[in-house]
Amino acid sequence: MFVYNLAVAILAAVLPAPTPTPGVPKTIITVKSSPYCNSLGTHFNNALVPMLGNDRSFVSTGVQLENVNQIFLDPSPNWRQEYLAARDRIGKQEIVVNNSLAAIQSEINALRTGAALNADPDAAQQVHLAAQDLQTAYDHQRQLGIDLQQLYQFMLSYPLSRIHPVMGGFTSQNMDVPEQERDVKQYLHFDAQRDIISINEGRATDVALAAADKYCAAQ
Numbered sequence: 001m002f003v004y005n006l007a008v009a010i011l012a013a014v015l016p017a018p019t020p021t022p023g024v025p026k027t028i029i030t031v032k033s034s035p036y037c038n039s040l041g042t043h044f045n046n047a048l049v050p051m052l053g054n055d056r057s058f059v060s061t062g063v064q065l066e067n068v069n070q071i072f073l074d075p076s077p078n079w080r081q082e083y084l085a086a087r088d089r090i091g092k093q094e095i096v097v098n099n100s101l102a103a104i105q106s107e108i109n110a111l112r113t114g115a116a117l118n119a120d121p122d123a124a125q126q127v128h129l130a131a132q133d134l135q136t137a138y139d140h141q142r143q144l145g146i147d148l149q150q151l152y153q154f155m156l157s158y159p160l161s162r163i164h165p166v167m168g169g170f171t172s173q174n175m176d177v178p179e180q181e182r183d184v185k186q187y188l189h190f191d192a193q194r195d196i197i198s199i200n201e202g203r204a205t206d207v208a209l210a211a212a213d214k215y216c217a218a219q
Contacts, residue, residue: 037216039114047107087155094148126211133204
C-alpha cells in the first residue's frame with residue numbers, strides 16, 4: 001500500500017472555455033501498488049498537468065486575441081504600442097505551448113502502452129479510453145499551438161504602415177469583409193477548439209478516476 005495523489009483531478013473542470021473556472025480537486029488517497037496502477041497515475045498525471053498549463057496559457061492568449069480585434073475594429077491613439085504588446089505576448093504564450101507538446105505526447109503513448117499491464121480486458125479498455133480522450137484534447141492543443149505560431153509569424157512581418165486606424169481595419173478592401181470574418185478568434189476557431197479540449201480533458205479525467213477507484217483503490 002502507498003499514499004498517492006491522482007493529480008489528474010487538480011482541475012477536474014479543466015478550465016472550460018471561454019470563461020475558465022477551477023474545479024474541485026478529486027484525489028485517491030490510498031491505492032494498490034501495481035505496475036498498472038503506477039502507470040495509470042504517473043503517465044496520466046504527467047500528460048494532463050502540462051495540458052492544464054496550456055489551458056491557462058490559452059486563457060491569456062484569448063485576451064490578447066481580443067486586444068488584436070479591438071486594435072483593428074476600434075483602434076485607440078496607442079494602437080501601435082498595443083499591437084506590439086499583444087504580438088509579443090502571443091509569441092511568448094505559443095512558445096510555452098509548443099515546447100510542451102512532445103513530452104505530453106510521449107506520456108499519452110506511455111499511458112496507452114501501460115494498459116497491457118492489467119490482464120483484465122475492461123481495465124485495459126478504461127486506460128485506452130482515457131488515453132483516447134487525452135489524445136483528442138492534445139490534438140486540438142497542438143493545432144492551436146501551430147495556429148498561434150503562424151499568427152505570431154504573420155504579426156512579426158505585418159507592415160504596420162498598412163494599418164489605417166481611422167478606418168478601423170487593415171485596408172480598404174478589408175473593410176468590405178463582414179466583421180465576423182475579421183475576428184481573429186473566430187478565424188482560428190479558438191473558443192470552439194478550447195471547448196473540445198475542455199470536454200475531452202474532463203472525460204479523460206472521469207474515466208481515469210473510475211479506473212483507479214475500481215482497480216487500484218484499497219478494498
